[in-house]
Amino acid sequence: MSNVARLHHVLLISQDINKALTGLDSAIAKAIDAAKAAGLPQGFVVSLLHGYAQQQTSIMVER
Template sequence: MTNITRLHHALPLSSDVAAATNELDTAVAKAVAEAKAAGLPQGLIVAILHGHAHAETHWMVAK
């Protein structure tokens, strides 16, 4: 797993990475708020987010 960047070792983050991180965080928060407003059960929202996190982790490790 030598191709994985550990962000805490790369601090301070470049402005591009910081902007992308903030944009991702904002988009996820907005999507969760919209899903809640649409009436999706909180457990389903958590399950979907967990599934994506698991898939991304698998992709990183398998790469």
């Protein structure tokens, strides 16, 4: 996903967080590529990612 611009927080983030974010981004990209190669419809990939985003948003709002 090298063509995606990453927005940075105003405050500096630690190298550990940056490393974790880069690893997460890479793992998600690899999983999406593997799913597409296996023939999973793109709409299902999008809906799955959207569902996880909704769930995490709900958790953040509840705290």
